[in-house]
Amino acid sequence: MSAGNSIARRITRRAAIKASAAASVGVFAAPFLNRGRYLLFAGSNAEYSSRAVELVGRTTVIDMLSPFAISPSRHVQMFAHPETFTPSDIQQFRSSGIRVFHIAIGNGGPEAYTESLQFFGLWNGFIAHHGQSLMRIDDPASFDELKKSEKIGVLLGLQNSEHFRGPDDVDLFFSLGQRVSQLTYNARNLIGNGSTERRDDGISDFGIAIVGRMNKLGMAVDVSHCGDRTTLDSFEISKKPVLITHANCRALVPHPRCKTDEAIKKMAATGGVMGITGVRMFVKVDEPTTIEDALNHFDHVAKLVGVEHVGVGSDSDLQGYDKMPPKENAQLRAGYKGSYAFREKIDIEGLDHPKRMFDLAEGLIRRKYRDSDIELILGGNFRRALTAIWTVTA
Numbered sequence: 001m002s003a004g005n006s007i008a009r010r011i012t013r014r015a016a017i018k019a020s021a022a023a024s025v026g027v028f029a030a031p032f033l034n035r036g037r038y039l040l041f042a043g044s045n046a047e048y049s050s051r052a053v054e055l056v057g058r059t060t061v062i063d064m065l066s067p068f069a070i071s072p073s074r075h076v077q078m079f080a081h082p083e084t085f086t087p088s089d090i091q092q093f094r095s096s097g098i099r100v101f102h103i104a105i106g107n108g109g110p111e112a113y114t115e116s117l118q119f120f121g122l123w124n125g126f127i128a129h130h131g132q133s134l135m136r137i138d139d140p141a142s143f144d145e146l147k148k149s150e151k152i153g154v155l156l157g158l159q160n161s162e163h164f165r166g167p168d169d170v171d172l173f174f175s176l177g178q179r180v181s182q183l184t185y186n187a188r189n190l191i192g193n194g195s196t197e198r199r200d201d202g203i204s205d206f207g208i209a210i211v212g213r214m215n216k217l218g219m220a221v222d223v224s225h226c227g228d229r230t231t232l233d234s235f236e237i238s239k240k241p242v243l244i245t246h247a248n249c250r251a252l253v254p255h256p257r258c259k260t261d262e263a264i265k266k267m268a269a270t271g272g273v274m275g276i277t278g279v280r281m282f283v284k285v286d287e288p289t290t291i292e293d294a295l296n297h298f299d300h301v302a303k304l305v306g307v308e309h310v311g312v313g314s315d316s317d318l319q320g321y322d323k324m325p326p327k328e329n330a331q332l333r334a335g336y337k338g339s340y341a342f343r344e345k346i347d348i349e350g351l352d353h354p355k356r357m358f359d360l361a362e363g364l365i366r367r368k369y370r371d372s373d374i375e376l377i378l379g380g381n382f383r384r385a386l387t388a389i390w391t392v393t394a
Contacts, residue, residue, distance in 0.1 A: 040095075040355050052361035055374050056097040060147055061357055062155075062379040064102045064275040064313040065224070065246035068093075071317075071324050072331075079122045082129040090133045093152050096318055097357040099379070100137055100146070102245060104157035106185045106225075116163035120156060120176040127154055136177055140387040157245075159225060160185040167213035174217045179390065180245065181214065182222040183207065184230060186336070192230030195256040196337045202229040208237055215239045218392040220385075223267075224257075224275075224313070231263050241271035241385045246313030248282040249300045256339050257282055261304060268305035271388055273381045275313020276301070278351035281341045282315075291350035295363045298377065307373045311382045312360065320352035 036050040068085075069075045077084050093101075103123070107116055127134045135142070135151045146153045157180030164170055164181075173181075183203070186194035191207035193200060203211070211234065214221055221242045223231045234242050244267055250258035259267075259274065267274060276297045277283070284293040301310040321329065322345050333342050350359045357378065364374045 040358060046355075048355075048358045048362060049365065051371075052358050052365060055361050055371060056357050056378065059375045059378045059380070060099045060143055060383060061097050062100040062102070062311065062382045063098045063357075064155075064243070064273075064311060064382055065104060065159075065277070065315045066098065066101045066313075067103045067105060067317050068101065069317055070321060070332075071328055073325070073328065079126060082126050085126075085130060090130070090152070092318065092354050094150065096354045098152075100143075100153035100155055102155040102157055102180060102313075104159045104180060104182065104222075104245075106159040108160040108162040108185055108187070108189065112160065112162040113165055113169070116158060116173065117176075119158070120173065120178060123154070123156055124177060138177060138179060139390050143383055143387075155179060157181060157220075157222070159222075160189065161191055161210060162189045164191075164210050167209050170210060170213040170217060170219060174219055178219065179386075180220040180222050180243070182224055182245070183211070183226055183234060185225050192233065193227035194230075195225050195227050196339050197227055200227050200229045203233040203237060207233075211237050212239075216392070218390040220389045228260060228263065231259065232266060235263075235266040235270050235272075238270060240389045241273075242267055243272050243382075243385060243389075244274040244313075246275045246277045246315040248277055248279075248297045252296060252300060253282060253285055255282055255285075255341065264301060264304055264309075268309040271385060273309050273311045273385045274301055275311045275382070277313055277315040278348045278356070279315050280346050280348055281343055283348060287343075289348055291348055291359060291363055294348055294351060295367055298364065299367060302369075302373075307369070307376055308381055308384075310377055312357075312378060314351070314356070316347065316352075318354040318356075321346035322352065 037047040038050065038053050040046065040048055069078055107119065127136055133151055134154055135146060137146065137153045137155045156177045158178065159182045161181045161183050163173065183191050184194040186196040188194060188197045190204060191210055192203040211221055215238060221234055221238050221240065222245045223234050223242060224245050224247045244259055248258045250260050264274060276294065278294050280289050283289055283297065298310055361374060361378065364377060
């Protein structure tokens with residue numbers, strides 16, 4: 001870890017550019033109000049129904065894109081000095097109701113291989129340092145083990161596959177714990193095209209070999225940032241379910257990071273799941289943009305392909321983008337093309353705080369989803385898809 005500070009700084013700079021048992025205890029220790037409602041926030045009058053609290057508490061909630069920190073300086077500090085991730089921080093993660101965090105970052109460029117080795121090395125060291133509180137989610141059995149514990153699940157992935165110089169590198173990174181890999185970030189790589197690339201080309205022959213090796217090992221194919229043609233190609237090439245871990249619906253918002261109905265239908269046909277984000281410009285083109293607009297994306301996927309194919313991929317840490325230091329927020333925005341169409345705020349009120357899963361559960365209740373369907377959305381669907389992907393035969 002002696003080199004962790006400089007290593008983490010390089011990695012997290014790219015990141016900027018580019019309900020558990022413990023939760024249940026914390027929740028039910030909160031003040032109980034009349035009408036079956038709870039106060040979960042210290043110093044806040046926000047109330048949550050007993051139904052929402054119980055749904056989050058009994059579900060293995062999976063957020064398929066939620067880094068522990070989107071602030072580069074916090075990321076650097078966390079890796080260089082893991083003791084700065086304090087018991088108070090751990091309790092905040094536990095009480096969030098999220099049991100599994102997919103912590104993938106955007107990484108690429110000429111040093112992608114080396115930086116990715118460092119990234120997974122740093123994460124494995126961080127998890128080991130906090131072994132009584134964190135556990136790596138590697139296989140279907142991990143979900144059962146997590147359910148019996150008070151630990152926070154960490155799912156290792158990357159939002160790019162540029163670190164795969166050839167199929168054998170898939171084996172190497174799988175051995176380091178990587179279980180999800182997004183084929184491209186926003187730009188082109190040797191595998192295919194990203195969502196903001198000027199040409200919409202598909203998956204290359206090299207990419208076919210990479211996807212084949214991922215299928216063989218049981219590493220999930222993610223196409224969240226991929227261009228349209230690369231996204232569609234992945235559904236034809238992969239022999240396993242393909243995930244859209246964090247995106248929104250282009251039928252509602254004409255943004256390059258949103259997926260077409262054609263893509264959503266073909267994703268579902270593979271057995272995959274699409275995680276909906278709370279990123280403001282992906283949710284609605286104008287103001288006001290509220291949690292109700294985000295819920296429209298859940299509704300759209302559920303109506304289009306069935307509730308079994310929609311989940312949560314917040315694309316944010318627990319605090320949200322708008323709480324980043326202003327300089328870091330400006331640096332993050334500067335790293336994207338104009339087509340990202342940033343507005344004054346990136347987060348959406350109600351989905352911009354550590355208890356957002358309770359707000360989401362309340363919203364799904366308002367939209368008349370059944371309890372069983374809410375449990376699927378909060379985690380059951382991604383658990384099913386990951387189990388299918390990670391289950392391999394000799």
